[in-house]
Structure formats: C-alpha cells, structure tokens
Amino acid sequence: MAQSGLMQRMNNPEYKNWMRGGQCLLLLNSSLQGFIAAEMKTFHRQLACKIPARQGSRCQCRAKGKQFQPGCSVCAEWKRQILDHHTNRNGEIHWGNCNPSHWTTNYFEVAKAYMPRGHADKQGPHKCDIAALLNLINGCCHFRSSNLPNVREIIKCRNDLMHSYDMKMSSFWLADFRNKIQQFISEFIHVPGLKEQGALIQEVLSSDWAVEDLDQFEVDGAIRYQSYCLVSPVYGIEKQLIQELLQEIYLQIEEQGTLSEKDLDNVQKMKNFLSGHKDLQLTLRADIRRLEFLERNTFSSLELKGAMEQDEDVPMEPRKVVTMQE
Template sequence: MAQTSLLLRLNCREYKNWMKAGYCLQILQSRLQGFIDSEMKTFHRHLTANISRAGGPQRQRCQCRAKGKQFHPNCPVCMKLKELILLHHNNRNGEIHWGNCDPSLWPTQYWEVAKVYLPRGHTNSKGPQQCDAAAILNLINSCDHFNVSNISKVREVIKCRNDLMHSSDMKVSSSWLSSFGQKLQELISELGHVPNLKKESDQIKKVLSSDWSVKDLSLHEVDGFGAEPDGGENVYIGNSSLDGLSLNELEIQLVNQLLEEIYLEKEENGALSEEDQDAVIKMKTFLTENKDLLSVFQEDLEKLEHLLN
C-alpha cells in the first residue's frame, strides 16, 4: 500500500529531514499568501494612482508584449508603469523576468504587476495562492514596498529553499535542518507585523523537533504527528496547520516542486549541465524504485528520459 511505502521511506533520517523542511516552508507560505495578496493590491493602487495623478494618457488596444528578460514598451502607459515598477525593484539593474507578465494588463490586474517581482516560470500564476514559498519570498525580497528592515533574513531562507530543491537525492543533514530552523525563526521575527505569522513559530519548532520515526507499520504511527490512515491510501498529519494535508500529498507536492526546478533549468539554459544531468538520473532512479510514486509521476519519468536524450 502507498502509506506503507511512504513510511518505509521515512526510515531514512535525511529523507525525513528533507520532507520536514519542505513542510515548514508550506506552513510559511500558507501564512504569507493572504498578506501578499493584500499588500500587492495596495501597491498596485499606489502605482495606478500615480498614473492618474500625472494625467496619464488613455490607451486603446495596447499591443505591448514582454519576452523573457526583455521588455521594450511601445505605449506611454506601459512606459510610465515600467518606470514606476523599476523604481520599486530592488534588482532593477539585474535579472528581471518581464516575460512572467502581460504588460497590457498592468493598469487593471494587480497580479500582473506582482509577477515582475517573481522568479522565472510564473507566467500562468493568477495570484499568491498559486505561489510556493520561494516565489513569495522572492517577491518580498525584490519589491521595496515591503520595506523589510533586514532583508538578509529573507534571502537566507530563499537560499535554504534553493538548497532543498536542488538536493537531487532529496536528503539533507540534521545539522542543515537545525540551521534552517534557526533562519526560519529569525525570518518570522523579522516579519512580526504579518498577521498570525508568529503563531506558526511553535508549530515549526514542533515539526523540526519531532523524530518522525515509524513505530509500527501495521498501525501507521509516526512519532510526533499521530499520523492515521484515512481508510484508503493516505496518512494524515495530526494537528496540521495545513488543514487536511496528508503525508502522501505533502511528499507528492515536494517531489513535484523538485521536478519543476529541473524543467525550469532546462528551459532557461537550453541544455543540461553535468549537475543537472546527475539530478535527472537520480530522480529517475528514485521514481523507478518507489512504485507508489511512479504511478503518480509516470509522465514525468518519460519527460526525464527525454531530457537525457
């Protein structure tokens, strides 16, 4: 059964560490999404009000399009909004993924503006609820509207997240996990003004301190979480801050994020580096050896095979 396969994987301490770190990022993102939604709407009103106060020209059938890291506006409104967006961009002289957004929608859709501050690969994003922790933290890092006093605390967690998603064997050491937990707590303190975020501090500590040891496969008990089968294929995490999340679903989400990282690297660079090829081979082996996951990611296994050819 699927839950038995998962619980057997949890016998590997480094794999458990990888999953626990991913779960903590899920907790973080769930508490930041509403805050991001509200703040970016406020930011959008500020930008569009500037256009109105300046007597910005009315435009009809704007044809401005962005591609990749390039955007050369053709209409006065897009020119002005690009100027304002860059004015508030902490990386205005660096890499900006203009292709994430549709500039013609900037005046009316707040999230099209927000996507300028996101990493690559968010063209189809419709709002913060579709963003993972990396996207949300990069938005906070890139847009000075958030006015974070010590931005390094945000960047340190972004780096940890990237380390996690670039761990091709899906394993991290206990020392890494401990350092990650400390950086998460420092970030939560830095973002103390975010509603309800501090409440998650104890939950994150509980996740990181729990052993997740498999006590009895017949009972499907996992130390620290009181995991219980639902009568089907899932094992649910007791007292989860993400209502209804199962360990199986969490694992699938994390594996899917890692796969998306691989695909984005290929799309961005055109060819796989030796490191990326190694990641693809390891992911193929992992899926092949874990039949329960292979049934979910069969199409991805074929895509990974194609990447190596």
C-alpha cells in the same frame, strides 16, 4: 504498496529531514499568501495613482524572457515605476512572467515582475511557491523589511532543499534551518496567522517523525506521527515537494534548451530515486513522462549539435571537376 514505500522513505533520517524542511516551507507559504495579496494590492493602487490612464486603442505590448521594450507610453511608465521600486534594478528581471497590457488593472501582473522565472501562468499568491513569495518580498521596496538578510537566508535554505536531487538533508542543515526560520518568523510576526503557523512549524521541526508501523498512525487517510500532533496528508506533501523539485529541472531545460553534465547528473539522481519507489512512479507518472520527454529532446538537440560540429571538423575533399569529352 504505498504504505510500505512511505515507511521505507520515512525511516531514512536524511529523507525525513528533507521532508520536514519542505513541510515547514509549505506552512510558511500558506501563511504569507493573504499578506502578500493585501500588500501588493495596496502597492498597485499607489503606482496606479502616479500613472496616466490608458487612452485609445487596446495595448498590444508583450514581454519575453528577460526582455521588454514597451510599445506604448503607459507600459513604459509602468516599467519605469516597477524598476524604481526594485531592490536590484541592475539585476535580472523576468519580464516574461508578466502581461504588461494588464498592469493597469491586475495587481498580480505587477507582482510577477519581482519573481523568478516560470510564473507567467500564475494568477495569485495562492498559486505560487515559497520561492516566488520570498523573492517578491526581497525584490520589492514596498515591503521595506528591516532585515532582508533573514528573507535571503530562507531563500537559500529553500534552494538547498529544492536542489537536493537525492532528497536528503543533514541534521546539521536542519538545525541551521530551524534557527533561520525562527528569525524570519520573529521579523514578520505582524503577518496575520504567522504566529500560529510558526507554532506548527516548530512542532514539525521538534518531532522525530518516527514511523515504525504506519497502520497504527493512520487516521482518515492522514498520518499521525509519534511526537507530531499535526495531522498531515503526508502523501500529498511528498508529492507536492517532489513536483516542485521536478519543476526546477523543467524550467532549467526549457530556459536553456540544454543541460550541462551536472544537470544531467541531477536528472539521473532523480530518476534513480524514483525508480526505487514504485508507489511514487505511479503517483508521479505524468511528471516522470514530462521529464523523460524533455530529457530526450535535450539529448536530440545535443546529438544534432555534436554531429554538426563534427562535420565542421572533417576537412572536405576537393570537388572533382568533370569536363565534357569532345
């Protein structure tokens, strides 16, 4: 069932484009992780030299969402330094990603101040998706890239991919993505391993991923595609990409506490897609349950709010005054 389901999906040209774009971003992500770790450790040491060491009692400072009011002078100085090195000081900063009390000792708690929401539980670059790493490069002055527009273009491409809830991308989009990722790799060719990984990325984009008979391409649980020399555990890649897409929905629901009509349409697109593929329903059972749980809770909140608003619109009848008869 899994093979026939994958065959059906991979013979859809637009779904293949979605998968190819996603595979390229996964390869890019893996090549940037070591570079990000090394650079942010250097950046952390530079900041730590400017900030007095903590004295006395243990820090109790906590951040929530986009708000953080330091309760001690050390965290206040770390916050100032983080802002001073932010490319968009007046933009949104998700302080809730960080544990400020660990800024003095943990480089990655500082790095998370430059990332989008939803990274509070991440403990290193290897646990982050490509959006987090690219936003870090874009947001932190330490990287001083000479061509940040290239970084922003890949962020946009990633957002296109992860906001496509029917998991389809056009050939025009893929060709544009190919040009942009080539430009990005040229800009960051100094990153160890990126040149080699870039060759794999070009191989993914050049292949046609034609899957006529999956059995003849299966090797040790992985799949070899026509014109595609890289052996890839396609089921794992597919699951990882869909889980990342679902994570986008989770974060939106949890942050906003509600869903717009457009959001609800996107959830329905995801459910419609998954309902047509029994193998994915089995593989992603836990993720689907979480999506349905959040959706039910959202509907319950909306129904309660709607009922309260309806009650407010209904004029109250005047209370009757009951008097005692003598």
